[in-house]
Amino acid sequence: MSKEIWVCGEVLIDLIPRGEKKVAIVGGGPANTAKALSRLGHEVQFIDGISTDAYGQSARAELVKDGVGLDLALTSELPTCTATVSLSEDGSASYEFLINGTATFAFDESWLPDPEKYKPEILQIGTLVTIIEPGASVLYDWAIKVSEFAPIVFDPNIRPSVMPDLIKYRDEVEKWIKISSVVKFSEDDITALYPGEDPIEIAKICLEKGALLVVITRGADGLVGVTASGVVEVPGVKVAVVDTVGAGDTVGAIIVEAVKEIGIMNLNGSKLGEVLHRAAVAAAITCSRAGAQPPRAFELTEALERK
Helix, strand or coil: CCEEEECCCCCCEEEECCCCEEEEEEEEEHHHHHHHHHHCCEEEEEECCCECCCHHHHHHHHHCCCCCCCCCCCEECCCCCCEEEEEECCEEEEEEEECCCCCHHCCCCCCCCCHHHCCEEEEEHHHHHHHCCHHHHHHHHHHHHCCCCCCEEEECCCCCCCCCCHHHHHHHHHHHHCCCCEEEHHHHHHHHHHCCCCCHHHHHHHHHHHHCEEECCCCHHHHHEECEEEEEEEEECCCCCCCCCCHHHHHHHHHHHHHHCHHHHHHHHHHHHHHHHHHHHHHHHHHCCCCCCCCCHHHHHHHHHHH
16 A cells, blocks of 8 residues: 555535535545545545444445545444535535544544555645544644654644634644644635734744645635745636535645655745646636535646646
8 A cells, every 4th residue: 555645534424505405415624635636546545434324324435436545444333423514605615513422533543554554655634633632632643653654734624613712723733733744724724723914924934833835725816835935826717616615625635646746845936836726727626516526637637728
């Protein structure tokens, strides 16, 4: 299993409004990222607890259908976490989670894969698993071991409703930043964690803490990448938005892909600009579809050729 991308975090069920009803759709930021990477043609192992209940069976089937490896996932009798989604008029999403006692957050050192044995190429991790205890502390200690073999790409994907204590949330995120090579924020993430602060200045602080690249998504306004070499900005791609579910996770997949294919030390200047443009196009495709449905490699290639 060497040279595979590891994606660690939650796969859950998004209960998304469709008219008067709520439709159950497989979601979770890390699961969406794993799916996006696999659709782009990369070998991915997804690491989470997956329930044997009906929701868990749906999650497993969808990940397998998209080619995501589940050899390192835990099969659990505990229930699946659900996230009730609310959509605003502009298509942006907010979430209410049922977390406690679920397979989704059942992380334990007894089943997490040994990085020395498998030697992954990259670890992408984030969203709620990095703040929900007791699993978050287990994952942090495990990730430190993984970092001896692979760079970490961290996407905090801030959910204030889950941890309203802003100072505690910030402390948890900054702990992960210190062991990560790449950090991906949305502007909303930064506003929630650092109200009133300039996102670029926050990115520079992340570099001081040890990150080599910080990517900030700005919705329709595009993306910005910050490295020690400077700031690179790209505009957004115009699209008729159905919803934004999974758009940021798609960006995360493109960043992981770039770390794998180009190398973290080469992601600056014009090369970084090309990657950010690719991410903007990929995210626009995801926004044009209901739910988290990132593009396949051929769809992204065709879209890039049209831009």
